[in-house]
Amino acid sequence: MPATDKTNHRKGQPVTDTTNPIRGIEWAGEDHRVAVVEAQGDIDLRRSSRFQEELLALPDEHPREIVLDLSNVPYMDSSGVASLVKLLARLRRDKVPLKLTGLRPRVRSVFEITRLDTIFDIRATVKEALES
Amino acid sequence: MASGQEHPVVRVMNLSKSFEDKSVLRDVSLEILPAETMVIMGGSGCGKSTLLRHMIGSLYPDSGHVELLGQNINDLAEEQLNELRLKFGILFQSGALFNSMTVGENVALPLREHTDLDEQTIQIMVKIKLEQVGLRESIDVMPAELSGGMKKRAGLARAIALDPEIMFYDEPSAGLDPVTTAEIDQLITDLAKKLGVTTVVVTHEMASAFRIADRMAILDQGHLVKVAPKAEFEALRSSAATGDQAMDTIRQFLRGESQGPLTARRSSTGYEDDILSVV
Numbered sequence: 001m002p003a004t005d006k007t008n009h010r011k012g013q014p015v016t017d018t019t020n021p022i023r024g025i026e027w028a029g030e031d032h033r034v035a036v037v038e039a040q041g042d043i044d045l046r047r048s049s050r051f052q053e054e055l056l057a058l059p060d061e062h063p064r065e066i067v068l069d070l071s072n073v074p075y076m077d078s079s080g081v082a083s084l085v086k087l088l089a090r091l092r093r094d095k096v097p098l099k100l101t102g103l104r105p106r107v108r109s110v111f112e113i114t115r116l117d118t119i120f121d122i123r124a125t126v127k128e129a130l131e132s
Numbered sequence: 133m134a135s136g137q138e139h140p141v142v143r144v145m146n147l148s149k150s151f152e153d154k155s156v157l158r159d160v161s162l163e164i165l166p167a168e169t170m171v172i173m174g175g176s177g178c179g180k181s182t183l184l185r186h187m188i189g190s191l192y193p194d195s196g197h198v199e200l201l202g203q204n205i206n207d208l209a210e211e212q213l214n215e216l217r218l219k220f221g222i223l224f225q226s227g228a229l230f231n232s233m234t235v236g237e238n239v240a241l242p243l244r245e246h247t248d249l250d251e252q253t254i255q256i257m258v259k260i261k262l263e264q265v266g267l268r269e270s271i272d273v274m275p276a277e278l279s280g281g282m283k284k285r286a287g288l289a290r291a292i293a294l295d296p297e298i299m300f301y302d303e304p305s306a307g308l309d310p311v312t313t314a315e316i317d318q319l320i321t322d323l324a325k326k327l328g329v330t331t332v333v334v335t336h337e338m339a340s341a342f343r344i345a346d347r348m349a350i351l352d353q354g355h356l357v358k359v360a361p362k363a364e365f366e367a368l369r370s371s372a373a374t375g376d377q378a379m380d381t382i383r384q385f386l387r388g389e390s391q392g393p394l395t396a397r398r399s400s401t402g403y404e405d406d407i408l409s410v411v
Contacts, residue, residue: 044295045247052253077295079249082256109326114260 021051023072025058028130035063036126040072043080052083059090066091067129071102076110088120097121099129138165139202141298141330142187147196149182156182158354159196169324169331171341174351175385175394180334183351184302187332188222189213201297218246220298221291225306228287229275235262235286236271242293261289265319281312288319299323301333305340317343338388342366350382358382 023040027033035058043051058066068084070076084100091098099121103111111117123129140163149157156179164170174180185191186198189205197206200216208216229238239258243249249257262268265285275283284304291299301320305313317340324331324344335341341348342362349359357378358365368379369386377393384392 045249048253049249078257078260079247079253079295081260082249082253085256085260086252106328113322113326114264116260 020054021047022054027063028067029064031064033062033064034067034130035061035065036067036069036130038069038072041074043073043076043083045077045079048077048079048083051080052086055083055087056090058087059094059096063096065097065099067099067101067123067126069101069126070107071104073107074104076107078110078114081110081114081116084120085116099123099132101126101129140164140199141166141201142170142332143199144183144187145196145199147183147186147193147198149179149186149191149193156354157186157193160351160354160356161196162349162356162359164330164332166330167324167328168346169320169333169344170347170349171333171335171345172349172351173334173336173338173341173385175336178351179354180336180351181302184300184332184334188220188300189217218294219296220300221294221296222300223284223288223291223302223304225303226283226287229283229290231275234272234274235267235278235289238275238286239289239293242290246294257293258289261293262286264292265289266315281308281315284308284312284316285319288316292323296329298330298332301331301335303335303337304333305335305337310339313337313340314343316340320344338386350385352381352385 019041021039021041021043023038025038026036028036037055037058039051041047088098101123102125103122108117111120111122123132142162142164144160144162147157147160148155160183162170172180172183182191186193187200189198189200189208192206197204199205201219203216205213205216229235230241233241236258239261240254243254243257258271259268262271265288267282267285267289270278270282270286275286278286299320304316304320308316320331320333321344323329331344333341333344342365345362347359347361348365350357365386368383371383373380373383373392381393384394
């Protein structure tokens with residue numbers, strides 16, 4: 001039997017992908033307070049709840065900046081994007097910058113078509129984000 | 133862009149349909165590939181809306197079948213069909229908004245009905261979808277206060293609420309002025325090209341069809357008479373009449389001319405017998 005996951009968002013749909021949408025967090029910067037967060041896999045209705053849950057726990061770690069690496073995210077739907085909007089709103093209140101990096105063309109298109117590319121700070125690579 | 137190696141997202145196989153004794157679709161077969169935009173054209177009553185209704189599972193054929201995302205919809209129980217319906221969106225001619233709800237509530241409806249997303253996330257998604265169609269500032273407006281074009285855009289925002297893999301459009305530019313039509317066409321194209329949404333458009337608006345299509349299909353009297361890349365139809369439209377009845381019929385339709393095989397057919401069907409039978 002495939003594993004099911006209570007974080008599924010589409011009512012009545014079993015979920016087989018139980019991989020954590022956050023692969024890992026590294027702390028960078030001289031003070032080790034820049035959280036470099038690596039996401040993985042499709043972020044869609046099936047996984048955006050878990051994604052959101054993990055992301056919204058990040059501010060509790062008191063980072064001075066968050067860099068979210070999306071280079072291993074082939075697809076993100078609008079529930080995934082909405083999760084990022086929630087994170088951004090929370091971080092703006094705390095005056096913590098959020099940078100998105102490594103957007104694949106399909107994910108970038110989602111940001112462009114929803115005009116969120118004008119709201120998020122989007123950088124090509126983690127290296128560029130850390131140096132900016 | 134379409135290529136011959138991909139599995140079709142929509143496959144219509146030998147589909148026939150009659151209403152009482154009138155044959156509306158006759159042995160129609162058509163394949164629509166991932167991320168392509170197929171425009172189905174034809175005059176009024178040619179069967180194109182009936183074909184669309186078969187594709188979305190609201191009509192069942194007398195013979196033949198339709199496959200969506202590899203599933204034969206004839207074989208699906210209602211519950212399975214409803215599950216499949218979550219993967220496609222439909223923009224109806226009217227926009228099909230609920231008049232008792234605001235624009236924002238209309239867009240939120242499929243998210244509330246079919247997902248367990250929290251209210252904040254739903255509100256963000258509604259704003260994203262409305263921004264996408266240029267209607268964010270009308271979130272609290274009632275549908276009755278919207279123009280025809282705005283209703284259509286609001287209907288589109290609702291149709292894409294669940295990020296569908298396939299979008300079906302039934303006469304998306306009917307009743308709209310040319311500028312609003314061009315705006316709707318741009319939205320259709322953006323969804324198809326930027327997000328890779330497989331797109332099926334039924335229309336008789338030639339300017340729209342040529343703007344948005346990758347491939348086109350022409351229905352005439354229930355028959356699918358030509359399916360080809362847009363460029364072939366462009367060439368046919370600008371060519372001279374050849375005497376080939378089938379090609380000249382399509383050519384007349386593409387050019388919107390009053391003289392040709394299409395109109396000759398209409399004016400020559402039993403007029404003499406009909407008028408003399410009165411006495």
